[in-house]
Amino acid sequence: MAISTNASNTYDPTASAQALTDKYTADLQARITAQTKAATATSAGLSSMKLALNSFTSSMFSLTSGKSLLTQAATLSNTAVGSATATNTAVAGTYSMFVEKVATNNQISVGGLGSTAAPASGEGTLKIKLGANSDFTVDLSKADTDGDNSTLSAKEIAAAINAEPNNNARVTASVITIGGVAQLVLTSTVSGKEGELSLDSSAMADGDLKNALAATPKQLVAAQNAVIWIGGKPDDPSDTSNRVEQSSNTFSNIDGVKMTFTKAQSAGDAPITMTVGIDTSATTTNAQSFVTAYNKLKAALDGLTDPGDPASGKAAGTFSTDSGVRVLRDQMVRALRETASGALATFGITAQRDGTLALDSTKLAAAIKINPTGLDKAIGNNSASAPSGIAGALDKFIESWTSSTGQLSQREASVAKQQKSLEERQTKFEADYVVMYNRYKAQFTDLQVMQARMAQTTSMFDALFGDDSSKK
Secondary structure, rough: OOOOOOOOHOHHHHHHHHHHHHHHHHHHHHHHHHHHHHHHHHHHHHHHHHHHHHHHHHHHHHHHOOOOOOEEEEEEEEOOEEEEEEEEEEEEEEEEEHHHHHHHHOOOOOOOOOOOOOOOOOOEEEEEEEEEEEEEEEEHHHHHHHOOOOOHHHHHHHHHHHHOOOOOEEEEEEEEEEOOEEEEEEEOOOHHHHHEEOOOOOOOOOOOHHHHHHHOOOEHHHHHHEEEEEOOOOOOOOOOOOEEEOOOOOOOOOOOOOEEOOOOOOOOOOOOOEEEEEHHHHHHHHHHHHHHHHHHHHHHHHHHOOOOOOOOOOOOOOOOOHHHHHHHHHHHHHHHHHHHHHHHHHEEEOOOOOOOOOOOOOHHHHHHHOOOOOOHHHHEEEEOOOOOOOHHHHHHHHHHHOOOOHHHHHHHHHHHHHHHHHHHHHHHHHHHHHHHHHHHHHHHEEEEHHHHHHHHHHHHHHHHHHHHHOOO
């Protein structure tokens, strides 16, 4: 009688080892993966919250620190003459003035500089003066850069003046060529008489270069101060009581106002007028910036604490079960209501049912006409020295989270520690996985070898008994 075995029982040791290893490690891997995913989400949520809080703080600082939400404007009746700006301290009203002259930047040219002999060391000191109280020197003995070591061109002199460190860009030098003759052109960047240019070549050695620089330069643009008359130019020529002359075209003679003039009026022109008053559009923009910044922060916190909706498949926010973050969000709303005491509503800023803010620009415009400083008092500021109003109250809550020892720093340190621990656990898990897999693989391989030997032995018996059976 023949003995038979089923050779189909053979299997792959690699696949079997991996399947068995996966079976015994799946639960542990799932726990590590879930915890890692949660830690990553927490870290990302903390980063989002930090960005939102810091963004709000920065917005409040830029809006309220050292400035007013109330914006005033100064408008000239003839904008071709110039422009004006006003701070919130400017007194509203109408002012008249006459612009007689605008300041100019002196520009001169010097000829006779074609291929003059280069001065020896110590004999090429040129002094350039600006007005009566400012000057600098240029050493022309070092100006030769073309390698001929014998002559200087107007271009080399211009380069030396521009490169002089003590110049500090007060004078720019260039070269123009007219009729084949090069001329050195110097332009003062200092306006008015304070920038009037003159050259002193007395310290230079005698020669053509010194003579050319000592000659009276040609005035291309004369230095001229700006002159305006506050209230208009009087008929009496001897009356200069309201005349203002200065080297700059920007005037600040009226408190809180800066006027910059670019064009003089013609004789006989009527004085221009300047009107100072509230800039409703800019003030509304500032108020809306406050509303937008608050709503943006609230939206970020609402998203992080959203409980979600399983029925519709909406995922919960990262901190949906975090009471600390919800307290921060609720404190913001409470500070807005308690600190404002109705003041914001007076200026058209009201809370909506969802907790966001909305601005009524018409109501704001009417309120600031009656009480120009009230908006600043209601919103306040978040300066470190003297915080006040809503901005100060909100900043106090936010700083407890964003300071170096605040909750964000503590939470970030905690989650970073957790992530490091999870990384170490994952690394150990992977090492243990390899050990377990190799052990199973070795065992299944041995079993496969044993099975193969048994199959071989069985085949031998089958062959033997099969032959005996055929003889019978």
